[in-house]
Structure formats: structure tokens, C-alpha cells
Amino acid sequence: MIIEVIAIRTEDIVMAAAGGADRIELVTSIAEGGLTPSAGLIEAAVKASSLPVNVMVRPHSQSFCYSESDMSIMLRDIEIIRNAGATGIVVGALNAEGEVDTGQLERFIHAADGLDITFHRAFDEVRDQHVALRVLTQYPAISRILTSGGTLPASQATKQLRELQVASLPLGINIMGGYGLNGDNISNFVKETRVPEVHFGSGVRHNGSYNEAIDVGRIARIRTILQEEL
Structure with a gap:
């Protein structure tokens, strides 16, 4: 079971590693759902620990439909991320019809040039998640889809996530559950969905707040719970 943790500072990475991420x-x-960090932060993050670092590629939070100007920025950001030595990128693009924008996605994949790729929660705004899943599996460079199964917290969409997990098994792509997960709900969530990867934000921070530091103990508790479930 893979535990992924959101970091916004190099100190977060050190704490996440200590907790067992x-x-x-x-x-x-992070309050806007996550945007692309600075080149300086990316470089520092890569040096902060041996953990793999996947970097968000998202120039703004207005939508997941991108103009050509947006694309130029995003492709340059991917080049910076690759040159900084990061492990991968977290990216996604939709068209006006609520479908995966395959043209833009193919340009991201080409720019990534072998980096690990996560298709992010733009997936939760598509018109049909099962159709989108089949589209994304046409691209072997995409390792996983981060999703809560829709617009609600992941713990409230376990049936949909289980369906996506079952559908993904023969297709060579992982489903990573995220949004609203914490030490109190992770056991039932994993039992009900059987996803192989889980993603945590405020749920592993002091007081459950993005304004607070990462809590090593919360990550360690989740790791223990997951080990008992496997």
C-alpha cells in the first residue's frame, strides 16, 4: 500500500519521510487545490529526502481547460521539473465537454519524457469516469489516477471507487484514493475499495489543518493501520 502525502514546504517532506510516507x-x-510550485522549491524538495517527489503542473485554479498560453507555461514547467530531478508530474486536462483532452495530455506526456505521471483530480470533473478511465489506459506513461470518485470526499464514494478499482485491474493503471482521508476513516475506506494507493493532505497535519505542520504521528498511525489491513 502506497501512502502519498501533500507537501508545500521542504519541512513537510522531512516530516512525511519520518512518519513512513x-x-x-x-x-x-494548497487552498486552491494545488498549483505548480516554484523552481526553487522543487529543487529543494528533491534534495530534502530520498522520497520520490511528484510535482503538480497546474498554472491556475480557474478550470482544467487550458489555453495555448497555459500550455506553453505548463510545458516549460515540466521541463523545469524534469531538470530539477523530480520523480514525476501530477497533471490533467479536460475539454469543454467534460472529457479528457487527449491532445493536451499527449503533449504533457511527450514533455515528461519518461517521468512518472499521475492524472489528478480533474478526473473527478469528467462527464463519465469509466469512459475517462478507458481513455487514460491508452497511455502507458500514466501510472495512476488520483480520484475521490466524484465531488464528495473519498470516504463517501467507496462504491464508485471500488468499481473503478475493479475496472483498472486488467488495464495496468492504479487508482489512488484521496480527498478527506485520515486515520479515523482509512481502515474502512481501504476495506471497501481495495485501492493500492492512498493520498493525504490535511488529514496528516496537526488539527487537520493545512495551516499546521505535518504530524509525524498521524502518518505513522495510518501506516500501522494499513499494515494491519494487508
Whole structure:
């Protein structure tokens, strides 16, 4: 079971590693759902620990439909991320019809040039998640989909996530559950969905707040719970 933790500072990465996290999602502007961090932060994050660091590629929070100007920025950001030595990128794009924008996605994949790729929670705004899943599995470069199964917290969409997990098994792509997960609900969540990866934000911070530091004990508790479930 893979535990991914959102980091917004290098100190977060050190704490996440100490608690037993397996991977970092590096972002800025976490209150907006996560935007692309600065080049300086990316470089520092890569040096902060041996944990894999996947970096958000999202220039703004207005939508997941991107203009050509947006695309130019995002492709340059991917180049910076790759040159900084990060493990991967977290990205997604939709068209006006609520479908995966395959043209833009293919440009991201080409720019990533072998980096690990997560398709992020833009997936939760698609018109049909099962159709989108089949589209994304056409691209072997995409390792996983981060999803809560819709617009509600993941713990309230376990049936949909279980369906996505079952559908993904023969297709070579992982479903990573995220949004609203914490030490109190993770046991039931994993039992009901059987997803192989889980993603945590405020649920592993002091007082459950993004304004607080990462709580090593909360991550360690989740790790213990998951070990008991496997």
C-alpha cells in the first residue's frame, strides 16, 4: 500500500519521510487545490529526502481547460521539473465537454519524457469516469489516477471507487484514493475499495489543518493501520 502525502514546504517532506510516507506530491496554493510550485522549491524538495517527489503542473485554479498560453507555461514547467530531478508530474486536462483532452495530455506526456505521471483530480470533473478511465489506459506513461470518485470526499464514494478499482485491474493503471482521508476513516475506506494507493493532505497535519505542520504521528498511525489491513 502506497501512502502519498501533500507537501508545500521542504519541512513537510522531512516530516512525511519520518512518519513512513512513500511518496510526495509537491504543490503550492494548497487552498486552491494545488498549483505548480516554484523552481526553487522543487529543487529543494528533491534534495530534502530520498522520497520520490511528484510535482503538480497546474498554472491556475480557474478550470482544467487550458489555453495555448497555459500550455506553453505548463510545458516549460515540466521541463523545469524534469531538470530539477523530480520523480514525476501530477497533471490533467479536460475539454469543454467534460472529457479528457487527449491532445493536451499527449503533449504533457511527450514533455515528461519518461517521468512518472499521475492524472489528478480533474478526473473527478469528467462527464463519465469509466469512459475517462478507458481513455487514460491508452497511455502507458500514466501510472495512476488520483480520484475521490466524484465531488464528495473519498470516504463517501467507496462504491464508485471500488468499481473503478475493479475496472483498472486488467488495464495496468492504479487508482489512488484521496480527498478527506485520515486515520479515523482509512481502515474502512481501504476495506471497501481495495485501492493500492492512498493520498493525504490535511488529514496528516496537526488539527487537520493545512495551516499546521505535518504530524509525524498521524502518518505513522495510518501506516500501522494499513499494515494491519494487508
